[in-house]
Amino acid sequence: MTVYRLLLCLRYLQTRYLAFICIVSVMLGVATLIVVNAVMSGFSTKLKDRLHGILSDVIIDTSRIDGFVQYDALGYPLFDPEGRTIPLTPEAMISRIQASPVAGAIEAMTPTIEVFALLRFRLGMEEQTKPVRLIGIDPVGRAAVGGFREYLVRQRGTDKPSFELTPEARQRHEELQRHARLLAPPPPDPAPTISVGGLTIPPPNPQMMTQGMPQPQLHGMIPGYTIAHFRFRDEQGNVSEEPVLKPGDDATVITIGGRDLKPVWGTFIVTDYLKTEMSEYDQTFVFVPLEQLQAIRGMEGRCTALLIKLKNYEADKVRVVEELRRLFCHPEIRVATWEEHQGPLLAAIDIERGILNLLLFMIVGVAGFSILAIFTMIVSEKYRDIGILKALGASHRGVMSIFLGYGLLLGVVGCVLGTLLGLWITANINQIEAWLTQLSGRALFPRDVYYFKEIPTHVEPLAVLLINLGAVITAVVFSLLPAWRAARLHPIQALRFE
Numbered sequence: 001m002t003v004y005r006l007l008l009c010l011r012y013l014q015t016r017y018l019a020f021i022c023i024v025s026v027m028l029g030v031a032t033l034i035v036v037n038a039v040m041s042g043f044s045t046k047l048k049d050r051l052h053g054i055l056s057d058v059i060i061d062t063s064r065i066d067g068f069v070q071y072d073a074l075g076y077p078l079f080d081p082e083g084r085t086i087p088l089t090p091e092a093m094i095s096r097i098q099a100s101p102v103a104g105a106i107e108a109m110t111p112t113i114e115v116f117a118l119l120r121f122r123l124g125m126e127e128q129t130k131p132v133r134l135i136g137i138d139p140v141g142r143a144a145v146g147g148f149r150e151y152l153v154r155q156r157g158t159d160k161p162s163f164e165l166t167p168e169a170r171q172r173h174e175e176l177q178r179h180a181r182l183l184a185p186p187p188p189d190p191a192p193t194i195s196v197g198g199l200t201i202p203p204p205n206p207q208m209m210t211q212g213m214p215q216p217q218l219h220g221m222i223p224g225y226t227i228a229h230f231r232f233r234d235e236q237g238n239v240s241e242e243p244v245l246k247p248g249d250d251a252t253v254i255t256i257g258g259r260d261l262k263p264v265w266g267t268f269i270v271t272d273y274l275k276t277e278m279s280e281y282d283q284t285f286v287f288v289p290l291e292q293l294q295a296i297r298g299m300e301g302r303c304t305a306l307l308i309k310l311k312n313y314e315a316d317k318v319r320v321v322e323e324l325r326r327l328f329c330h331p332e333i334r335v336a337t338w339e340e341h342q343g344p345l346l347a348a349i350d351i352e353r354g355i356l357n358l359l360l361f362m363i364v365g366v367a368g369f370s371i372l373a374i375f376t377m378i379v380s381e382k383y384r385d386i387g388i389l390k391a392l393g394a395s396h397r398g399v400m401s402i403f404l405g406y407g408l409l410l411g412v413v414g415c416v417l418g419t420l421l422g423l424w425i426t427a428n429i430n431q432i433e434a435w436l437t438q439l440s441g442r443a444l445f446p447r448d449v450y451y452f453k454e455i456p457t458h459v460e461p462l463a464v465l466l467i468n469l470g471a472v473i474t475a476v477v478f479s480l481l482p483a484w485r486a487a488r489l490h491p492i493q494a495l496r497f498e
Contacts, residue, residue: 019406019410021370022370022371022374022410022475023410023417025363025364025370025414026414026418026471026475027417027418028363028367029364029367029418029471030414030418030468031418031419031421031422031425032360032422033360033364033422034419034422034426034459034464035422036357037357037459037460037463037467038422038459039455039456039457040353040356041353041459042456042457042458043349044350044458045456047349048346050276050277051342051345051346052338053146053148053150053151053276054276054281055147055338055341055342056145056307056308056309057145057313057337057338058307058317058320058321058324058335058337058338059305059306059308059334059337059338059341060306060308060324060334060335061304061305061306061333062304062332063332063334064304065115065261066085066299066302067088067113067303067304068087068089068303068304069085069087069088070085070086075330075331084259087299087302089301090111090303090306093111097327100323100327101323102316102320102323105310105316105319105320106308106310106311107144107309108141108144108309109145109308110137110142110145111141111303112135112136112142112290112306112307113134113135113293113297113304113305114134114136115134116131116132116133116134117134117253117254118130118132118253118254118255119131119251119252119286120251120252120253120254121244121249123244131284132227133284134255134288135288136287136289136291136292136293137288137290138289139160139161139162139163140160142307143161144309145307146309148161148274151274152272152273152274152275153272153273153275154166154273162220163220163271164220165218165220165247165248165269166247166271168247168248169248169269169270170218170248172247172249173249173250176248176249218269219266219268219288220268220272220288220289221268221269221271221286221288222271222286222287222288223245223270223274223285223287224274224276224282224283224284224285224286225275225282226279226282226283227245227282227284228243228244228246229241229244230242230243246270247270247271247272248269250267250269251268253265253288255296255297257296257297257298257299259298264297264298265296266293268292274287290303308320308324321335321337361470364471367414367471368475368477368478369478371407371410371475371478371479372478372479375406375479375481375482375483376481376485378482402483403479403483404480404483406479407476407479407483408472408479410475411474411475412472414471414475415468418468418471419468422464426457426459427457429455429457433445433455
């Protein structure tokens with residue numbers, strides 16, 4: 001008796017063309033959810049990779065603008081006889097960590113200084129000023145903790161990146177200096193000669209005074225790519241870039257330093273660019289040598305953060321963070337993983353993704369209501385057939401299982417087709433975007449906004465499984481009411497007027 005249920009379900013699926021409306025509704029809902037999930041997951045994965053690379057695995061930083069200091073037993077800063085705080089040097093911090101039980105889980109460590117500053121440079125005949133985040137680093141040490149050399153433009157993938165100027169950059173800098181001297185106002189009249197006891201003393205010669213003296217060292221600087229480039233659209237609507245800071249150009253950074261936090265500044269030469277494809281970093285980060293920034297700010301032997309890379313992040317992050325918090329237990333010192341450091345941003349992404357999935361699942365809900373309406377019509381139309389089945393011995397459960405099986409079959413077919421369609425769109429989404437852009441004449445995914453070369457996608461098998469499972473359950477649930485009505489139908493009432 002159970003074979004007739006499957007035969008009727010297949011019969012209805014082949015002959016009831018209204019059922020294809022249900023299949024198409026489920027298919028579109030499932031495909032939409034798969035594509036949106038893949039794109040959202042792609043953006044989220046790309047963003048997390050960038051954040052993880054820029055911040056390293058574990059960060060130890062301080063809220064003090066003068067860097068880490070030593071504290072007494074009561075938690076107050078220690079001062080030297082001159083009234084200055086005694087620094088907790090990066091070497092002392094690294095030695096303390098290396099002597100701890102978690103030393104074997106750490107692969108690399110490097111100190112940094114991060115402070116807000118103003119970047120001034122000349123663009124044509126005008127002075128440009130931009131607020132930036134000035135970061136002093138040891139380039140080799142920063143590359144060891146990851147997320148630095150991978151994003152350099154000229155030195156991408158270099159084992160030992162540096163702030164050294166290339167011969168071309170040095171030549172450009174010298175030409176700019178010569179041009180500036182030519183445009184400079186003429187020097188004042190030479191000082192008169194001085195006669196002392198009949199001996200004539202000539203005026204000092206600036207050129208003779210500088211002969212034999214060492215030339216000043218040129219300190220390099222690596223600004224963010226967006227800081228050094230101007231993006232615009234040409235007459236054809238294509239996105240173009242024009243450098244405003246070229247290798248060899250000089251720029252001045254202005255920040256605060258010293259005991260009184262007075263303005264200090266230093267001049268640096270552009271040597272390379274940092275291009276993370278994230279506007280938040282490319283338009284704010286400026287890297288300079290750590291020793292030079294320490295000298296400018298009067299922070300010799302100090303740093304504001306210690307970046308740590310672990311050998312196995314997922315396995316050791318909890319143990320390492322707990323031990324580091326025990327070693328540096330002070331309210332002014334924070335020990336956090338990169339995920340905790342960017343907690344609000346990551347939480348916002350997850351919340352946005354969850355809300356978007358919930359809203360888009362309403363498409364599957366619409367398919368469920370179409371199943372409810374069509375099944376209700378089928379039950380009303382098939383009163384006589386249902387009565388005959390029950391008169392031949394079909395049970396209430398058997399009649400109900402016919403419609404539940406029909407709803408299950410519609411959901412499964414719609415999910416299979418929707419999954420295939422969604423995976424195909426995800427795999428070819430950039431080609432589809434290019435075709436729609438060419439057709440409409442307007443970019444659906446402007447590269448100058450997202451700074452990505454293509455739409456990032458990442459298909460999660462678990463998400464695809466949950467979407468299919470939710471769609472099938474929805475199809476079955478919305479077929480419950482018509483199935484229950486058909487099961488309650490009495491055969492005598494159904495055949496009374498036949």
